[in-house]
Amino acid sequence: MKCKCIRVLMITLATMIALTGSVLMAQQDKMILDSSKVSKKKGRSVVTFPHYQHIEAGLDCKACHHVYQNGKNVLDESQLEEGNPDIRCSKCHSAKLRLNLQQAFHDQCIGCHVRYQKEKKKTGPRYCGECHIRK
Amino acid sequence: MYDLIGGQLVSTAFVVFVSGLLYQGSRFFKLTKKKEWILPPLAGAEKRVKKTVVQYIVAGLTSLQGTLWKTDPLMMIVTSVFHVCLILAPIFLLGHNMLLDQSWGLSLWSLPESFTNGLTIVVLICAAFFMMRRLFLARVRAITSFHDYFVLLIAVAPFLTGFLAYHQWFDYRIVMILHILAGELMLITIPFTKLGHMLFFFLYRFFIGSEYSFTRGNRTW
Numbered sequence: 001m002k003c004k005c006i007r008v009l010m011i012t013l014a015t016m017i018a019l020t021g022s023v024l025m026a027q028q029d030k031m032i033l034d035s036s037k038v039s040k041k042k043g044r045s046v047v048t049f050p051h052y053q054h055i056e057a058g059l060d061c062k063a064c065h066h067v068y069q070n071g072k073n074v075l076d077e078s079q080l081e082e083g084n085p086d087i088r089c090s091k092c093h094s095a096k097l098r099l100n101l102q103q104a105f106h107d108q109c110i111g112c113h114v115r116y117q118k119e120k121k122k123t124g125p126r127y128c129g130e131c132h133i134r135k
Numbered sequence: 136m137y138d139l140i141g142g143q144l145v146s147t148a149f150v151v152f153v154s155g156l157l158y159q160g161s162r163f164f165k166l167t168k169k170k171e172w173i174l175p176p177l178a179g180a181e182k183r184v185k186k187t188v189v190q191y192i193v194a195g196l197t198s199l200q201g202t203l204w205k206t207d208p209l210m211m212i213v214t215s216v217f218h219v220c221l222i223l224a225p226i227f228l229l230g231h232n233m234l235l236d237q238s239w240g241l242s243l244w245s246l247p248e249s250f251t252n253g254l255t256i257v258v259l260i261c262a263a264f265f266m267m268r269r270l271f272l273a274r275v276r277a278i279t280s281f282h283d284y285f286v287l288l289i290a291v292a293p294f295l296t297g298f299l300a301y302h303q304w305f306d307y308r309i310v311m312i313l314h315i316l317a318g319e320l321m322l323i324t325i326p327f328t329k330l331g332h333m334l335f336f337f338l339y340r341f342f343i344g345s346e347y348s349f350t351r352g353n354r355t356w
């Protein structure tokens with residue numbers, strides 16, 4: 001009886017650790033951003049984006065993810081799920097929008113990093129080679 | 136570190152560059168305002184003869200005989216190629232225009248990066264040629280001083296470091312800092328060294344040219 005209890009407990013614990021662990025792993029996974037299919041390949045390497053590190057740094061999801069209506073960001077955060085094609089930047093930022101995909105990425109990433117640098121806060125890279133790392 | 140070098144110092148360098156050129160330009164006219172002599176206008180030069188197109192071209196080509204083209208054609212070619220690439224590469228570079236766009240919201244169109252990288256290589260090769268000339272040709276070495284090497288180095292440094300940064304050889308962050316410093320040094324020294332020929336070339340060329348043609352010996356500068 002006592003034995004069984006401990007076994008159940010152990011298995012639950014192990015599963016829980018494995019589960020949370022795998023969630024953490026998935027989030028810590030660096031994201032590969034590649035727009036070369038959309039913007040005719042211009043020869044810059046793909047960008048490894050530490051998504052999780054940005055969330056860790058205390059950034060709001062809505063600082064990057066958006067759905068604009070009348071100039072307001074009305075994104076429903078429950079939409080932010082892995083595999084949802086509607087949240088990909090390429091869903092909206094095509095040649096038709098004011099900012100094409102490459103500009104959307106550059107303006108968002110570098111824009112924020114430069115802003116943070118001006119405010120003397122810990123920030124990310126600004127010069128080409130720190131994001132487009134050659135193999 | 137990046138902050139200062141990549142921010143304030145860049146603006147400072149551009150301000151010194153532009154105002155330095157304006158200052159040197161105005162000094163040029165101030166120093167030459169006093170006319171030392173007045174020549175009577177040359178009596179009506181020879182009558183203008185109407186030339187055919189072919190004659191124009193022949194005359195143009197003949198006049199090349201009095202230039203560097205006759206005395207040193209290789210130098211003429213190398214220096215022309217050098218200057219074209221030197222001007223085009225940084226102005227139409229994607230990396231520069233993106234930074235410009237980010238900070239001032241304006242940018243020129245850009246050439247493909249592999250092409251500007253090619254232009255950079257050409258600049259470096261031409262610069263190596265100038266260097267060899269100064270080191271090994273006796274008649275050039277005779278008139279070469281430390282200043283000439285120094286200026287050549289200032290002109291080449293942004294290209295060398297830019298090239299290293301593009302290929303991400305050595306430590307990228309350090310190379311980038313060196314590149315920005317080299318670029319700023321070049322912008323700041325242009326008005327105050329012989330690199331000022333970027334401005335004075337045109338002043339000399341056109342004022343002296345007009346002195347001996349349109350204004351018939353009258354100095355207008």
Ligand code: HEM
Pocket residue numbers: 127128129141145148224225228230231234248251252253255256293294297298299300301302314315317318319321322
């Ligand atoms: C003053 C501030 C300057 C800044 C902030 C700056 C910044 C940059 C950046 C970010 C790159 C791209 C590096 C990469 O691809 O990873 C670059 C490349 C380059 N820069 Fe500058 N630059 C400056 C001044 C200059 C000047 C004055 C010149 C020359 C007149 C110059 C010539 C070049 C060249 C030729 C390259 C490209 C080399 C290649 O593609 O092989 N730069 N610069």
Ligand code: HEM
Pocket residue numbers: 214218221265266269283286287290321325330332333334336337
């Ligand atoms: C904008 C128009 C410019 C014109 C019309 C011009 C014209 C000339 C001429 C006529 C020469 C003498 C011929 C020779 O020794 O090659 C020369 C040399 C030179 N120029 Fe320029 N130049 C310009 C801009 C620049 C700029 C922006 C730089 C770099 C900052 C530069 C760097 C040099 C160097 C380093 C030499 C000497 C090469 C040697 O060591 O012999 N030039 N240029």
